[in-house]
Amino acid sequence: MDDNTSQSDHSEPGASGASEFLSSIVIRAVNVKKVYQLGGQPVHALRGVHLSVTRGEYVSIMGPSGSGKSTLFNMIGGLDKPDEGEVYIDEVDIAALDNFELAWLRCHKIGYIFQTFNLIHVASALENVMMPMMFGGITETDARDKAAELLKRVGLGHRLFNKPSQLSGGQQQRVAVARALANDPAIVLADEPTGNLDLKTGEEIIALLESLKSEFETTVISATHDHKMLAASDRVVYLSDGQISDEKSREELEITVGHIGTH
């Protein structure tokens, strides 16, 4: 149970100076454990996970459902707190944050993309993208301008006033991507972003995420069990039974993914 060598494995990039090293790590999970009570039975969702993510990195978390992927994800997103261990976002322990600060963090620094899109169905695409900006206190006119710009960027400039029900799944996810970028987040969390999409649209969303990552210099973390998503990743973390079972860097991946891609 103590095979967690991961932290030392992948923190090499900014290791030249101590301060530089610290600030280049945007997410750090230390021995994170979480137990849920399910019908009186304890379920160990996470059994001591160590993970750090560098600024601007694209990390995919792979694992079957029930591997603790979503739980880890919720913690990185400031939605849940660990029972044991610490999660640092930009070297701030999220357990030390009050509800105000957590909400602020979610609003300004984290962008979410969900498997089920989670758009507000009575609101137009434009209004959906405006929403996080309104929560952040940006004026309506400024929010409108920026939302229109973002929607144009994801290729929906002609669909601003359509309701989610009038958009295809791929288009809805594009709106969600635009919404995630609304407040210029440092981290974009994508929970199974291609889970509800067909192959081609899924690939388009992945390509979009990849291009946005380099354009906006955001850190992207995506939970997935979609192998297509791996090609875009700088690193893949394999989670099983609440623990990190394997990790692969881009170089190692190119061999295996290339192989998978050919058939």
Add this chain to the structure above:
Amino acid sequence: MTSTQQRDKQPDGAERRAGRILPDRETIRNQAQLPRKHIIKMAWRNIRMRLGRSALVASGIVLALAFLSYTLFSDAIAESMIAVSPPHVIRELQANGLLLQADDPDARVAARWMVGLAMLVCLVGVLNAMLLSVAERFGEIGTMKCLGAMDMLILKLFLLESFVQGLVGTLLGTAAGMGLALLESRVSYGALVWGAVDLRTAAGIAGASLIAGMLLTVAGALYPAWRASKMRPIEAMRVEV
């Protein structure tokens, strides 16, 4: 949740500032306080987006308040008819089956009971409609919280929404009820009624039913709005919609 919060290991000093993402606590507090105008705009947007449901909630209030203001105003008119009319006119009217109720305390008590009951039904109606409106938006509230909406903001949005529905419903209901009472009295008593209508009494009744309507709405909306605001984002998200 409280237990994890108590595990506050990180001191509040310089260490917290190590990162570049989070500003200090005060900046966060300031940025978290949205201007009132901004919140009102958001609530108004919410009402406009689901006009159908809003109209449904408001219509319950309209009916109850119309009944209340109609009863109060009819009573008031009948009372002042008796006060201002000469005895033979009253007798003549009563021979036609009018103004009897104003003289009969039992009938008036019964009418008040009916009004009370209508208010109660209205309260339950508002509570029900608001609970439904919250339940229907579980996923939405969770999403909003993920996107950074504060508890207070959610509470304010729901309360404002019901406040506007209540205000519109109350105004419409009061106008309809009092209008109907006046129309009926005009038909029953003829032109005599103009001498009996006292503007100050009418304004008093309008004010009373306005207060009653708003109290009713806020009372009905308080619990659902509070529940919505306290929902934890992941729990709210888990509900399939």
